Amino acid sequence: MPENSPDIVLRDLTIGYGGLAVVSGLNVRLPGGKISVVLGGSGCGKSTLLKHILRLHRPISGDILLGGHDMFSLQGKALHCLKQRIGVLFQDGALLGSLTLGENVALPLREHTRLRDRAVREIVRAKLGLVGLAEFASYYPNELSGGMRKRAGLARAMVMDPDILFCDEPTSGLDPINAAELDQLLLELSRRFSMTMVVVSHDLASMRVIADYVVVLGDGRSLFQGSVEELEKTEDAYLRRFLDRMAQERDEPRLTMPRLDPSMMKIDCSQHLAGTKAVD
Ligand SMILES: Nc1ncnc2c1ncn2[C@@H]1O[C@H](COP(=O)(O)OP(=O)(O)OP(=O)(O)O)[C@@H](O)[C@H]1O
Numbered sequence: 001m002p003e004n005s006p007d008i009v010l011r012d013l014t015i016g017y018g019g020l021a022v023v024s025g026l027n028v029r030l031p032g033g034k035i036s037v038v039l040g041g042s043g044c045g046k047s048t049l050l051k052h053i054l055r056l057h058r059p060i061s062g063d064i065l066l067g068g069h070d071m072f073s074l075q076g077k078a079l080h081c082l083k084q085r086i087g088v089l090f091q092d093g094a095l096l097g098s099l100t101l102g103e104n105v106a107l108p109l110r111e112h113t114r115l116r117d118r119a120v121r122e123i124v125r126a127k128l129g130l131v132g133l134a135e136f137a138s139y140y141p142n143e144l145s146g147g148m149r150k151r152a153g154l155a156r157a158m159v160m161d162p163d164i165l166f167c168d169e170p171t172s173g174l175d176p177i178n179a180a181e182l183d184q185l186l187l188e189l190s191r192r193f194s195m196t197m198v199v200v201s202h203d204l205a206s207m208r209v210i211a212d213y214v215v216v217l218g219d220g221r222s223l224f225q226g227s228v229e230e231l232e233k234t235e236d237a238y239l240r241r242f243l244d245r246m247a248q249e250r251d252e253p254r255l256t257m258p259r260l261d262p263s264m265m266k267i268d269c270s271q272h273l274a275g276t277k278a279v280d
């Protein structure tokens with residue numbers, strides 16, 4: 001792949017599991033060097049799409065081209081070379097629990113480069129610094145909050161300076177300030193290194209800040225492809241509900257069952273609490 005900002009092309013793509021389609025008939029060109037955001041409700045197939053682009057599952061039909069290369073026809077060293085140009089932040093961070101953060105972030109460098117220990121340590125420190133975790137290199141994943149694990153996952157995804165970065169829900173579990181900072185970091189990475197980024201998200205605020213291109217999945221297909229400006233103008237009822245965060249109107253109320261009957265409790269709490277002194 002000569003260029004370092006490859007387009008990602010999905011051609012007549014149908015993906016799913018065990019022959020059952022989750023998303024069908026995708027024809028999309030995710031532009032090289034830009035940030036594409038894949039939006040859609042929970043369970044619509046966003047992570048499924050990422051896993052197929054990453055070659056973790058074989059499509060039911062159609063092609064996935066990265067910089068013009070068909071991921072499924074590459075083999076051996078050519079495939080290895082392409083893979084080492086890809087960084088991935090999985091939805092759950094996917095850190096190895098038995099390794100410290102520093103060791104987790106160093107993993108791709110140890111696997112793919114001949115860098116000496118000292119150089120590896122410096123790069124790891126710099127990348128952890130980018131996500132605000134410079135002080136936490138010696139911590140184990142279970143000693144960190146969910147948001148910190150997510151940021152550490154991003155540091156690992158970036159450690160090889162990839163040309164293509166995939167992020168599955170990078171801002172979920174982050175507070176608004178950290179989420180906004182992470183958005184800025186993604187923007188900076190995209191602009192400075194012309195990385196091709198694909199970000200899967202439900203976070204509309206984040207989409208509005210980072211997206212150059214948007215794909216909305218739903219109903220087993222692509223519902224929209226285009227710019228944020230075009231999406232904001234849509235008159236499609238489902239897309240409008242999604243954008244305006246509106247619940248579906250219902251004819252029937254959902255809460256039809258009575259509340260649990262207190263007399264069915266094994267211990268009658270009202271009596272027991274009544275007998276104890278409340279603190280002022
Ligand atoms: N390994 C698997 N085997 C079979 N079905 C799967 C597998 N992984 C996901 N699915 C199914 O594929 C569908 C899409 O799941 P996916 O994880 O892609 O959704 P998503 O859009 O990423 O949702 P969320 O926003 O909640 O992360 C779901 O119906 C799910 O049950």
Ligand SMILES: [Mg+2]
Nearest residue numbers: 046047091168
């Ligand atoms: Mg998902």
